Amino acid sequence: MRRLLHTLLISTIVFALSLQSSGFFALQKKKRLILATATTGGTYYPVGVGIATLVTNTLEDLEGITMSAITSAGSGENIQLLRNKEAELAIIQSLWGSMAWQGKGRYKDRPVKFIRSVTRLWENVEHFALLKKYAPTGNILDLKNIKKKSFSIGARGSGTEMSGRVILEALGFDSKKDFRLQYLGYNPSAEALQNGRVVGMNIPAGPPASAITQAFAAIGADDMCLLEFTEEQCTAINGRFPVWNSFVIEEGTYPGQKKPIRTISQSNVLVVHRDVEAEVVYAILKTVYENLDYLKTIHQSAGEISLEKALAGLSTPLHPGAVRFYQEKGIEIPVLLLADWALPEP
Numbered sequence: 001m002r003r004l005l006h007t008l009l010i011s012t013i014v015f016a017l018s019l020q021s022s023g024f025f026a027l028q029k030k031k032r033l034i035l036a037t038a039t040t041g042g043t044y045y046p047v048g049v050g051i052a053t054l055v056t057n058t059l060e061d062l063e064g065i066t067m068s069a070i071t072s073a074g075s076g077e078n079i080q081l082l083r084n085k086e087a088e089l090a091i092i093q094s095l096w097g098s099m100a101w102q103g104k105g106r107y108k109d110r111p112v113k114f115i116r117s118v119t120r121l122w123e124n125v126e127h128f129a130l131l132k133k134y135a136p137t138g139n140i141l142d143l144k145n146i147k148k149k150s151f152s153i154g155a156r157g158s159g160t161e162m163s164g165r166v167i168l169e170a171l172g173f174d175s176k177k178d179f180r181l182q183y184l185g186y187n188p189s190a191e192a193l194q195n196g197r198v199v200g201m202n203i204p205a206g207p208p209a210s211a212i213t214q215a216f217a218a219i220g221a222d223d224m225c226l227l228e229f230t231e232e233q234c235t236a237i238n239g240r241f242p243v244w245n246s247f248v249i250e251e252g253t254y255p256g257q258k259k260p261i262r263t264i265s266q267s268n269v270l271v272v273h274r275d276v277e278a279e280v281v282y283a284i285l286k287t288v289y290e291n292l293d294y295l296k297t298i299h300q301s302a303g304e305i306s307l308e309k310a311l312a313g314l315s316t317p318l319h320p321g322a323v324r325f326y327q328e329k330g331i332e333i334p335v336l337l338l339a340d341w342a343l344p345e346p
Helices: 002-021 024-028 044-063 075-083 094-102 140-146 159-170 186-195 210-219 231-237 278-290 292-296 300-304 320-328
Strands: 031-036 065-070 089-093 115-125 128-131 150-152 180-182 200-202 224-226 245-249 261-273
Touching (some): 031 044, 031 075, 044 278, 065 278, 075 094, 075 159, 075 261, 089 115, 089 159, 094 115, 094 159, 094 261, 115 245, 115 278, 115 300, 115 320, 128 140, 150 186, 159 200, 231 261, 278 320
Parallel strands (some): 031 089, 150 180
Antiparallel strands (some): 089 261, 115 261, 128 224, 245 261
């Protein structure tokens, strides 16, 4: 009997070792993550695909972590996807993070406490494009010349729509009454501008935004322009949600663009659901910062990702895995980015 039990024990150990060598246990521990981005034609999707590809190629064999990037309507839908746990990570505008965490704007009296920041990515640059015949000064206030005309403000529920409304209302426009709003994604907006369905559009994205490039190439710099903002206008827009900065789109960024364009921008942020394990977030962040050269080949905007600016523009507290990473790098973390991670869902 003892010999039989000994033989069975040895067989069990050998079987377990064979499973381990075949990757069975690694497979059981796989983490399949979804990263929500935005519509194609902007910057969220290509950079999101780059991050997902990098994470999968680097961490699948080592840690069993894979990531897939999906399209969405943008920041608003991304927060809902996190809420429903249909995505574990998302790229959102700093504005949306601020509104959600504070329970303001779209989330009035309904603060969202399941979002945690991972890192700032790049600047989300406002591209208010307008047919030149309506833009005698080239300033954002030229939008008064298209009242009651069709203007694309972005897909419904998107970060584009919300940031557009906040900007316009801060400058004295009534976005619902002053324009015939069209709710189109980036590429459809560019196509609508080309065929005359709209006379202007708002495309917040890291330059060069492919939808803006497409519109300039088709319409020409003589017939369309990107509207500029003054410092005073930027200050006024920051009155409610102080997330915007002045930004200059350099000459030659778009076809026929012969001079710099002074606009505004806010940070795009990689966020995660608080329930994702700290070890997973740490591994993702470490992978991103050890492979910035690869991400720069995906899109020009990814060149802005840096440790020096990693905490700039974050509007929700950091995930514990991110805290560990930044502490190891010797980066001082502001108190406002540290939170009670066990805070109950409101």
